[in-house]
Amino acid sequence: MQSTGPDESGHFGRFGGRFIPEALVAALDEVETEFRKAMDDPAFAAEFDAMLREYANVPSPLYEARRLSAEAGARILLKREDLNHTGAHKIRNVLGQALLVKRMGKRRVIAETGAGQHGVATATACAYLDLDCVVYMGEVDTQRQALNVARMRLLGAEVIPVTTGSRTLKDAINEALRDWVANVDDTHYLLGTAAGPHPFPAMVREFVAGIGREARAQSLETVGRLPDAVAACVGGGSNAIGLFHAFEPDPDVRLYGFEAGGKGVESGRHASRMSVGAVGVLHGARSYLLQDEDGQTIESYSISAGLDYPSVGPEHAWLHDTGRATYEPVTDAEAMAAFGLLCRTEGIIPAIESAHAVAGALRIAPALAAELGREPVIVVNLSGRGDKDVQTAGTWFDVLDEGAVQS
């Protein structure tokens, strides 16, 4: 593991830590201890690796998108996490944590989900490894994402609609934390992103860091050198930290994270925590968050459910403060334009989350080309596929026939 943080008490500079009820400290200590032991155990690494290869279709290819590159004025290499089993990078994290659950001898797994992608991934891992699975999902989201609710049930999970607060992702996390406090003896909380209390940000990063390790080696192989920049979308931040981590020690590789700019940062309808948020504490960690003057959480907004979260993983807050990574907002409109372009030039329908990363790469390409005096190489994490977003995109581009089936 790279020694880029966190420190022993789980802090990335002033960020991270553990802002949680005392009742959870023992469980977090247990997760941390078992995780460290697993990391030192070649058998764990071998088993995780085999699961990823045989079951999850990892390593994912690094694909040179030639027609998109021509449009972008940059050599764009797409890290095809959309080709993984369940269609996103998330399978890496859930398989890693589920394997750890087996090691800890626990039987019950709980998870939160927004649009349902992490819920489906968790239900998948639990079916695969014979674990009981309960997924908390905001009631509003269960209605918006009925097909994902059905997917989770098909995979044997129980889906519990959350009816408190705003009835969306942040409330699903609150409810999962409440469940965990009450059932911590036999239950693991399989958090879906590189956020939350220590050791989750460091542990989730480790499980998804293959994205960057593979992309780094594949870039050397494909273009004979490291990329000039890597780009990812940032919701909670797991796909981005998974891509960034292997490149952090490479000073010439620029790290770009693209947050949801929603309807524009000035509209107040966005999830641009690092552009306009302030430092605070939510869901167990100190980071940047959307909050009002009093410290009450402000609800975020994005056309993309996976980026629609009022806080962000603490390591991103730290990379933002240190200047090692650059974070910019990408609006719904910019993301959808990139979505359409990728569909038409490459025959790839991306997740709308990932379309934010493509849009960001298109934005930074001209300045980067000017700075370098040559065509830049940019690795873009195509973190997920867009099947789940066809309804949204179809409506956006007005290509849905009337009476088309609701997804």
Place this chain on the structure above:
Amino acid sequence: MSGESSAQSASVAFGKARAEGRGTLVGYLPAGFPSVDGAIEACRVMADAGVDVIEIGLPYSDPVMDGPVIQRASEQALAAGFRVADVFRTVEAVAATGVPTLVMTYWNLVERQGAASFARDLASAGGAGLITPDLIPDEADDWLAASDEYGLDRVFLVAPSSTDRRIAETTAACRGFVYATSVMGVTGARAETSDAAPALVARVRAAAGPDSVPVGVGLGVSNGAQAAEVAGFADGVIVGSALVRCLLDVEPATGRAALRDLTADLAAGVRR
């Protein structure tokens, strides 16, 4: 130290109850529910009916340690426009009853204002201190310094899952009392008191030694009989959801009458 709170520490109320050979009753109600003035009125009812220490909850958008009753009350307070600054007015009015008054709050609301600034405002309102359900001493450097500067109580939580070492360290960091959560779970009335609670209290006393702050037990207590049972092994009995429920979905006057009866029942319980 000019800003030091003039309020009595909660430990004074615990000491008085102990001298009378009984348990201490700690009652919780959220600020701003059903309104700022309504909450003040309700706290006065509790003071009048025999509560020894009052905890005023600070409504927060993401209360992960609270069950449905307190969540609903907090949501209603926020929906009605409650602002954090309203809690200082609430504390000032309630502390004027002479009952030591603490604020129970999730940490972000304090961090947002700044720990020192929050402590200053709380002290000048006559508040006794803070109970912090999602702040562990490991992360509390700012609050330890601010509470020292303003002479405020700081109440951290211990749980059945806490190691003896953590219990000793956490209790040593407390001033006023230590909050022992009787069950693994969130706030809310339960039909039976927990059998984990006596064991936890014994562990706190063993780990923290004879100079330990008093031990209050919370989570799940809802009537005089349960209060009597808990007062049999702990220094204090902390009641929240059962009191809040008196005020949910009823006319304020009806709610206050129910609140008065329940507080009196609980106060009798800690004297059994």
